[in-house]
Amino acid sequence: MGDIIGFVVAWIVVAVLGEWGVSVLKQHSLYYYTITTQGLDGENAFGFIITLLVPVFAFIVVMLLYNMIRFGSLKLQAQRSPKQFYNNKVFVSVWIVISILLNLLFFVHPTASAIEQMFNSEEARYNRHDLIVNVTARQWQWLFSYPQYGITQAQDANGNSVLYLPNDRTIKFVLRSYDPFHTYDPNAGVVHSFWVPAFGMKQDIIPGETRYLYIHTNKITSYSVNPMVRVQCAEVCGPGHPFMEAPVSVVSNADFQAWVAQQKKLQS
Amino acid sequence: MSSIVSDLKGDGSTVMSGRKMMPPVVRGLLWALIAFLIFNTLISEVFDRMPYHPFVTRASVTVGWLAAVCAWLLGVGVWEGVVKPAFGRETHWETPTDWRKYFMYSTDHRVIGMQYIFSSFGGFLIAGFAAMLMRLELLNRNLWVFSNPGAYLSTVGIHGTVMMFSVGTVGLVGGFGNYLIPLMIGSNKSAFPRLSGISQWLVPAGIATVVLSPLLGQWTTGWRGYQPLAGQDPAGIVFYYLGVFALTTSSLMVAINLTATILFKRAPGLTWNRIPMFAWGMLTVSLLNLIWLPEIQMTFLLGLLGAIIPLPFFTQVGSPLTYLEVFWLFGHPEVYIVVVPAFALWQEILPVMGQKTLFARQWGVIGLVFVMILSGMVWAHHMFTNMSNGQMLPFSFFTEIISIPTGFAYLVAIGTMWRARLRLTTPTLLVLMSLFNFLIGGVTGVMLADPVVNLQLHDSFFVIAHFHYTIIGAMIFSWFAAFYYWLPKFSGRMYNERVGKTLAVWIFIAFNAAFFQMFLLGLHGMNRWVPVYPGYLQPMNFEVSIFAILLGIGFVLHLIHIAWMWHHGPLLNDRNPWRSKTLEWQAASPPGAVNFEKIPHVVRSFYDYSDERMAVEEPAGER
Numbered sequence: 001m002g003d004i005i006g007f008v009v010a011w012i013v014v015a016v017l018g019e020w021g022v023s024v025l026k027q028h029s030l031y032y033y034t035i036t037t038q039g040l041d042g043e044n045a046f047g048f049i050i051t052l053l054v055p056v057f058a059f060i061v062v063m064l065l066y067n068m069i070r071f072g073s074l075k076l077q078a079q080r081s082p083k084q085f086y087n088n089k090v091f092v093s094v095w096i097v098i099s100i101l102l103n104l105l106f107f108v109h110p111t112a113s114a115i116e117q118m119f120n121s122e123e124a125r126y127n128r129h130d131l132i133v134n135v136t137a138r139q140w141q142w143l144f145s146y147p148q149y150g151i152t153q154a155q156d157a158n159g160n161s162v163l164y165l166p167n168d169r170t171i172k173f174v175l176r177s178y179d180p181f182h183t184y185d186p187n188a189g190v191v192h193s194f195w196v197p198a199f200g201m202k203q204d205i206i207p208g209e210t211r212y213l214y215i216h217t218n219k220i221t222s223y224s225v226n227p228m229v230r231v232q233c234a235e236v237c238g239p240g241h242p243f244m245e246a247p248v249s250v251v252s253n254a255d256f257q258a259w260v261a262q263q264k265k266l267q268s
Numbered sequence: 269m270s271s272i273v274s275d276l277k278g279d280g281s282t283v284m285s286g287r288k289m290m291p292p293v294v295r296g297l298l299w300a301l302i303a304f305l306i307f308n309t310l311i312s313e314v315f316d317r318m319p320y321h322p323f324v325t326r327a328s329v330t331v332g333w334l335a336a337v338c339a340w341l342l343g344v345g346v347w348e349g350v351v352k353p354a355f356g357r358e359t360h361w362e363t364p365t366d367w368r369k370y371f372m373y374s375t376d377h378r379v380i381g382m383q384y385i386f387s388s389f390g391g392f393l394i395a396g397f398a399a400m401l402m403r404l405e406l407l408n409r410n411l412w413v414f415s416n417p418g419a420y421l422s423t424v425g426i427h428g429t430v431m432m433f434s435v436g437t438v439g440l441v442g443g444f445g446n447y448l449i450p451l452m453i454g455s456n457k458s459a460f461p462r463l464s465g466i467s468q469w470l471v472p473a474g475i476a477t478v479v480l481s482p483l484l485g486q487w488t489t490g491w492r493g494y495q496p497l498a499g500q501d502p503a504g505i506v507f508y509y510l511g512v513f514a515l516t517t518s519s520l521m522v523a524i525n526l527t528a529t530i531l532f533k534r535a536p537g538l539t540w541n542r543i544p545m546f547a548w549g550m551l552t553v554s555l556l557n558l559i560w561l562p563e564i565q566m567t568f569l570l571g572l573l574g575a576i577i578p579l580p581f582f583t584q585v586g587s588p589l590t591y592l593e594v595f596w597l598f599g600h601p602e603v604y605i606v607v608v609p610a611f612a613l614w615q616e617i618l619p620v621m622g623q624k625t626l627f628a629r630q631w632g633v634i635g636l637v638f639v640m641i642l643s644g645m646v647w648a649h650h651m652f653t654n655m656s657n658g659q660m661l662p663f664s665f666f667t668e669i670i671s672i673p674t675g676f677a678y679l680v681a682i683g684t685m686w687r688a689r690l691r692l693t694t695p696t697l698l699v700l701m702s703l704f705n706f707l708i709g710g711v712t713g714v715m716l717a718d719p720v721v722n723l724q725l726h727d728s729f730f731v732i733a734h735f736h737y738t739i740i741g742a743m744i745f746s747w748f749a750a751f752y753y754w755l756p757k758f759s760g761r762m763y764n765e766r767v768g769k770t771l772a773v774w775i776f777i778a779f780n781a782a783f784f785q786m787f788l789l790g791l792h793g794m795n796r797w798v799p800v801y802p803g804y805l806q807p808m809n810f811e812v813s814i815f816a817i818l819l820g821i822g823f824v825l826h827l828i829h830i831a832w833m834w835h836h837g838p839l840l841n842d843r844n845p846w847r848s849k850t851l852e853w854q855a856a857s858p859p860g861a862v863n864f865e866k867i868p869h870v871v872r873s874f875y876d877y878s879d880e881r882m883a884v885e886e887p888a889g890e891r
């Protein structure tokens with residue numbers, strides 16, 4: 001009985017300390033830097049899983065350490081353990097029931113609930129006034145165009161692709177993988193992955209398919225504020241893969257309109 | 269007297285004589301070279317001349333390689349050991365009793381096990397060297413070790429492929445499985461010794477093929493060979509397909525042999541209820557291999573045909589996702605092929621070290637079997653970022669619930685250690701470390717199983733950290749535990765406990781310091797397959813590289829220690845230094861000409877330490 005009490009006390013202490021550590025981490029943002037509501041949903045799911053797993057993690061780690069320190073022996077001679085038992089039906093039953101319940105819980109929340117939320121945010125009725133950004137991934141470059149504003153290829157003064165987004169707006173990214181400069185070879189496209197680390201999610205781009213990614217921006221920021229605000233290909237696509245990146249800026253609506261006007265001037 | 273001799277005599281197929289011959293490995297290399305030149309030339313110069321007639325074409329190198337591998341197998345001894353006897357011819361095959369027996373075809377399961385152990389260690393060192401090059405490159409945010417990203421990506425591919433197919437799936441199965449399973453189930457030989465002898469020699473061929481792939485050109489896909497990118501790659505991808513084909517064929521033969529051995533070669537009294545835990549691990553892994561390896565071989569064969577004919581199956585089938593699906597259909601069972609032997613080892617070593625009855629053994633077995641079954645139902649969690657939303661839920665569900673049978677391994681381990689008199693030897697320490705590391709791998713696996721979280725973490729360094737925790741953290745640590753645990757069995761000598769423990773702590777610290785920071789790198793936006801990355805990630809990458817290099821040094825020091833103690837460690841005057849009840853320790857250490865002079869009769873459980881009685885009736889030759 002003494003061992004059980006000793007272990008449980010140690011377990012509770014470590015679990016509480018762990019929860020405290022996780023709550024501090026949560027205040028600092030588990031994803032480091034998130035600028036979309038979808039990203040925050042993911043971060044919350046991540047935080048929920050960690051919060052529930054801390055006691056589980058602590059149980060095993062404390063158990064391993066407790067066993068090692070309390071029952072460990074540095075003597076090499078074999079000596080039969082005085083205590084011998086084959087099974088403990090209560091312990092095994094509790095273990096199995098808890099592991100099943102924990103998994104069912106995780107499946108309901110956050111897995112199914114968060115997916116449901118994601119499905120919903122992609123419903124057409126919620127996305128009537130989205131800013132549409134066409135994203136074309138070619139080897140090895142991102143091309144962004146804004147059909148609603150007639151911008152065919154957003155770029156800075158040096159001709160590098162840039163992604164400008166207005167703040168507090170739902171953006172519908174239309175993702176395609178092909179090479180617009182080599183259209184004679186429809187098979188030239190490979191799998192890319194559209195990832196802005198600060199968005200908190202990514203979507204693979206499959207040649208021959210059109211895919212969509214919806215995000216809602218919630219912070220004015222840019223690549224120079226935090227380097228996580230960049231487009232980065234996340235799926236290996238050949239030797240140019242590491243260079244397939246583009247800076248992102250999330251700006252106020254007025255600044256966005258000014259940028260659109262400047263792009264149009266550049267284009268003409 | 270070598271045990272091979274008696275085995276071969278028992279087979280009645282090979283006659284010994286004093287005729288001198290070339291060392292078999294040298295002869296194999298020579299035959300392989302000749303075969304390659306003949307068949308390569310036939311294809312590229314006669315049957316399939318290309319414009320500007322290059323001497324080596326994709327088609328010619330494939331046929332030349334096939335011929336070379338066959339010639340290599342024949343040269344190392346399959347000619348005398350299998351082919352000639354099959355046609356009723358008398359053969360002259362001298363088997364030396366010294367170290368040279370390890371460098372030729374053999375039908376002795378212990379020699380084959382040792383050969384597999386050498387081969388997989390060779391693969392481990394080569395692929396580990398590739399990892400060191402990668403970490404050296406990532407020390408700095410710019411290209412400075414490699415001259416171009418393609419060279420870096422080829423190194424990534426070689427590292428992953430060799431580690432997976434020649435270490436992860438081979439080290440504990442082909443190596444320890446072949447050596448120990450007949451001993452553990454009370455048999456003097458495995459079910460198919462000749463098949464087993466052939467299979468081992470495919471491993472060095474496969475490793476060499478993958479490592480030499482840059483000769484044909486870079487390949488940038490990593491170990492997965494993703495289409496359609498693989499279709500664009502230069503011809504190096506051909507050697508990837510061929511090398512993996514050799515390695516998976518080898519694992520397939522091992523699986524056939526071990527399954528049949530465990531099913532049909534058990535000693536009398538060794539009922540299903542008494543099968544040792546490690547044998548259960550080998551059985552479940554072998555079944556996984558039998559189910560999934562043919563599937564991936566067919567996939568890679570189609571990829572190969574696409575590269576050499578071309579037969580563009582994966583680009584014309586409608587969607588590039590086809591390749592991804594069929595790859596991961598194998599790819600996820602593969603990671604359980606790697607880690608299930610580790611689960612089994614925990615349950616094998618802990619009761620012995622604690623001299624305490626294995627706790628809830630039936631749940632341990634149920635865990636292994638259900639992990640085996642469920643591992644085939646989770647593959648598409650590798651594809652959350654590219655599948656439609658509606659497909660996510662079932663895969664997420666199965667991925668989450670596979671943690672339940674996995675947890676049973678912990679249930680058994682913890683229950684066994686509780687109130688045991690646990691001897692903190694090097695194997696115990698490594699098993700405890702392995703339990704801790706796999707716990708981190710498992711917990712982060714639960715996070716990755718959640719689709720919304722996965723959309724952020726997928727293809728980032730978080731995933732790299734996660735699977736290295738499961739593979740290095742669990743499998744490699746258990747592999748070293750197995751080495752220390754069975755070193756007295758292999759050599760009759762003991763390692764140095766203090767050196768072993770110090771080095772165990774060394775690799776534990778270096779491993780966790782290196783790979784835990786990779787979780788943070790991934791969360792901070794470090795994507796995979798990049799030799800060049802934004803500057804803000806450099807400080808942490810620098811630390812990771814330093815600890816990774818320390819980890820590499822730690823592994824090499826372990827190997828040096830084990831190799832040294834193999835020949836110079838203190839001799840044991842006890843065949844069973846750990847006081848284990850399992851059968852392999854009832855044979856001599858190292859085993860004599862045959863494992864058991866008299867086949868033992870099993871009368872009770874191997875894992876019951878509640879009394880001093882052994883599990884066998886009159887253990888042969890009580891010391």
